[in-house]
Amino acid sequence: MKILFLDQSGKLGGAELCLIDIAKPYRNHSLVGLFADGDFRNLLQQNQIPVEVLTTQAIQVRKQSSLLQAVGSLGQLVPLIQRVVRIAAEYDLIYANTQKALVVGAIASFFTRRPLVYHLHDILSPEHFSQTNLQVAITLANRAASLVIANSQASKEAFLQAGGRAEIVEVVYNGFEVKNYQSCAADTKQVRENLGGERQYLIGHFSRLAPWKGQHILIAALTQCPPNVTAMFVGDALFGEQDYVQELHRQVRTLGLENRVKFLGFRTDIPQLMAACDLVAHTSIAPEPFGRVIVEGMLCGRPVVVAKAGGAVELVEHGMSGFLVTPGVPQELAQVISSCIQEGERTATIANYGRTVASQRFDVTSINQQIDQLLQSVLRG
Numbered sequence: 469m470k471i472l473f474l475d476q477s478g479k480l481g482g483a484e485l486c487l488i489d490i491a492k493p494y495r496n497h498s499l500v501g502l503f504a505d506g507d508f509r510n511l512l513q514q515n516q517i518p519v520e521v522l523t524t525q526a527i528q529v530r531k532q533s534s535l536l537q538a539v540g541s542l543g544q545l546v547p548l549i550q551r552v553v554r555i556a557a558e559y560d561l562i563y564a565n566t567q568k569a570l571v572v573g574a575i576a577s578f579f580t581r582r583p584l585v586y587h588l589h590d591i592l593s594p595e596h597f598s599q600t601n602l603q604v605a606i607t608l609a610n611r612a613a614s615l616v617i618a619n620s621q622a623s624k625e626a627f628l629q630a631g632g633r634a635e636i637v638e639v640v641y642n643g644f645e646v647k648n649y650q651s652c653a654a655d656t657k658q659v660r661e662n663l664g665g666e667r668q669y670l671i672g673h674f675s676r677l678a679p680w681k682g683q684h685i686l687i688a689a690l691t692q693c694p695p696n697v698t699a700m701f702v703g704d705a706l707f708g709e710q711d712y713v714q715e716l717h718r719q720v721r722t723l724g725l726e727n728r729v730k731f732l733g734f735r736t737d738i739p740q741l742m743a744a745c746d747l748v749a750h751t752s753i754a755p756e757p758f759g760r761v762i763v764e765g766m767l768c769g770r771p772v773v774v775a776k777a778g779g780a781v782e783l784v785e786h787g788m789s790g791f792l793v794t795p796g797v798p799q800e801l802a803q804v805i806s807s808c809i810q811e812g813e814r815t816a817t818i819a820n821y822g823r824t825v826a827s828q829r830f831d832v833t834s835i836n837q838q839i840d841q842l843l844q845s846v847l848r849g
């Protein structure tokens with residue numbers, strides 16, 4: 469199957485990391501077209517997935533853009549659309565992985581008569597998007613897409629709620645190469661030593677720095693945890709959230725937590741870092757569409773404490789494979805962390821069970837089979 473994958477980002481967000489796993493089986497006959505250059509292109513190349521950056525001009529529409537801004541940006545899309553139309557004619561199917569890719573992909577699909585698949589990685593709700601963006605996404609998906617792959621039941625439900633057609637949407641979770649998350653004890657001990665604080669209880673938080681990812685909730689919770697509890701934040705502000713980064717540093721200083729909080733920036737050794745943590749925390753204050761970091765924490769055999777909203781709820785069964793907490797409530801998070809420390813044996817049993825369940829549910833081979841079957845049926849019409 470010859471697939472033209474489209475993604476607007478050059479950065480390594482969750483949707484882009486997911487696309488690498490999806491595109492890999494088709495790499496001999498497919499192309500990933502990006503609307504921006506960056507580390508994503510490098511990682512695709514490292515995985516021998518053909519990639520082309522299709523425009524170097526930044527597209528000015530953001531998640532909260534108004535109708536006027538959206539219409540204003542259409543003109544700047546024309547050369548990109550022309551290029552995508554020319555390329556798409558050589559492929560069997562167009563696979564849009566982001567919202568701007570959906571816009572360009574829908575137009576290309578119209579001109580080339582190639583079927584369009586839209587991988588929906590977002591919860592299409594007013595909490596995350598402007599009314600204009602929501603309407604554009606739903607209208608284009610309804611009219612142009614043969615199939616919408618939602619990354620969770622929660623993303624599917626938000627799509628339907630916003631007016632999306634039920635006949636075209638299917639839920640497929642992200643897949644993971646399970647063996648990449650198995651670390652040997654000696655390596656983990658070494659990483660932990662390098663991180664310092666072996667006697668401390670280390671909580672890892674592995675998300676890009678953005679207000680809705682709620683890093684500030686974990687910092688606030690630390691003040692209510694025993695003094696040996698420390699936190700490390702892994703991830704960067706990928707989409708210009710520099711004010712929030714400053715706020716986080718200010719919060720740490722104001723609370724006198726300088727010795728208990730570390731910021732590591734963006735890292736490519738997530739499994740190793742996760743394995744070296746005592747616990748992995750997820751603290752999004754808006755519903756998480758899926759939450760790759762949650763599954764990754766489970767695959768590393770770490771206990772996960774997860775904000776109970778959106779797709780995250782589908783990944784963890786409270787008290788069985790991890791812990792769910794009310795989003796945005798530091799006291800509750802602190803209580804759960806403290807009970808994980810006190811009940812170490814129970815917590816380890818839960819983490820082990822979480823690993824087993826995650827390995828079965830999110831194995832990349834079976835997820836890729838699900839996607840392949842769906843794409844085959846799109847091609848059969």
Ligand code: UDP
Pocket residue numbers: 480481482483485674675676702703704733734735736738758759760761762764
């Ligand atoms: N990640 C990474 N390096 C970092 C921080 C995060 O590679 O420093 C990865 C993380 O392992 C996960 C992805 O980025 O696979 C984030 O995906 P998620 O679905 O959790 O959130 P998103 O940012 O896509 O909303």
Ligand code: GLC
Pocket residue numbers: 481482483486589590619642756757758759760
């Ligand atoms: C998006 C979502 C995230 C999800 C990822 C992969 O980036 O924010 O929750 O895990 O896509 O589907």
